[in-house]
Amino acid sequence: MDFTFDNEQNALREAVAGLLMRAYGGDQRRSVTREEPGFDEKTWAQLAEMGVLGLPFAEEDGGMGAGQAEVAIVATEIGRVLAPEPFVESVVLAGGLVAAVGTAEQRAAVLGPLAEGSSVLAAALAEPTARWTPSAAGVTATADGGSWTLTGVKEPVQHGARADVLVVSAAVDGGTRLFLVQGDATGLTRTGYRTHDVGRAARVVFDGTPAQLLGDSDADRTADVEQALARATVAYAHEAVGAMDTALTTTAEYLRTRKQFGVSLNKFQALTFRAADMYVTLELVRSTALWATMVLDAEGSTADDVVAAADRARLQTSRAGRHIGKEAIQLHGGIGVTAEYKVGHYTSRLTAIDHLLGDGDWARARLAGRVGSYDTVEAVP
Template sequence: MDFELDQEQQMLAKTVSDFARNESPIERFRKLRDDDVGYDPAVWRKMGELGWLGVPFPEAVGGFGGSFVECALVLESLATTLVPEPYLASVVLGGMTLARAGNAAQHEAYLTPMIAGETTLALAYSEAQSRYDVSAIETTATPDGGGYRLSGEKVWVLNGTYAQHLIVSAKTPAGVTLFVVPRDAEGVKVTVDKTVDGRKAAFIKLDDGAVADAARFGEEGSGAAVLDRTMD
């Protein structure tokens, strides 16, 4: 088996490394640690223009059509100078979860603008008692007319302080189910805290917030399997 990078992969890694070194030295990360957002949306848009936010996604939604190998090369190169833009949170965690389970309309509504650098995503799956078990959640999604009402609390949500949309796991009668929820939706309360490396994370309280059935992606009860793939 050949583990050597091909020419395109080598070029991708070099391009991202050069960008990190020239456009985002480590001093920039230190400066942005105390910023309300924690990164620069203009730099995020530039990363979208360069095509890096679409690396693991299909061309049909504006992506590059690459594999996780290319995605890992981008992550590794950005990490050399601690580039603070939320590539892991938005592309790998939020984006790839949505890509696996969402339908075409949801991909167009949420993935395409994220790939362009216009928005970001956050995956709100972890709870105080769940540790690494994606099924050990207490957040509920109670059927209500043509939609659901979400109640519960999520902890240490990466990019949850600024993402336009949250990917939320909640239990329906069928099991763990995934929903797309606007961060500023009624019934969503976000509290900011710092992680051990100085970045920002969110504690999110869902207080009987109403979402439409169209906010659910994937079948009811399919969320745990999707999240397991993301965590792997």
């Protein structure tokens, strides 16, 4: 397999990296995340000007018609500097659902403003009483003539307090359908809060809230939600790769410059071996994430192939994030857990990514459940 990027993809990577480094290369992230909405609206608009926010959408919907490789490039650069902009949450997950299910009119009305940077989407899928499931139960939808209303609670909803439009899953007649809810809709209550990685989430309460059915059929959308979650999972894996890359680079630099007993720490063989193990772990998860991206883009990939690839990327990302985050802090010593030093913030973000759409143990259980469906192989004598 060829894991290298072409010239256009490298140009995209350099452009996004340059923009995000200017925005968050110093201490700007701390001041930006301290205030609402938790990310820089100016940087969000600049990403839109570069075409980043419309990358995965078709040109007729106001997008760029790019593939999953381009999404992976952007997610990696976001992770490299811990940029708080909701690219995966708004573009890949919520936008991906609209692109996959919405009518032509809905796609134009929702994805166009998102690609232009004038709108933020949020996917309201998680429920307090459920754990990482694509189906809805806690929010129900009721039809009244040609209109719909929603009742129930979604939490956590990433960037749900800021979102202009919510993409909501709701239970209908034993199945799951998707709805669009405007941020200023009546009967909608959003309570935002900071997460441990200084991101933003919200508790969203629907009380007879008007909603628009996403799509033009009454089909069960559970499979569509699972596909969107799988694609977002792979994007998060790339964001984690970017974060782990910076954590490793920062740790290696610290070992080269910090002295003890008159010599730099990289002269101690045991510490060098631990840093080398971090590098091996990083390269393994990087190749796994790239492979999963290729599965998403490959012709002939089935829905099961996409979900299985996402679970493999999820499991490897979980293991690698724990290993690299832990080692980065321990090799730095006490400074690694201080709020003033960035290594702890990278570990916090890696921990958050591990639990957003399903952790490593959950992915391993799902993969183990598929073992019986694979063809048997004759043992080599």
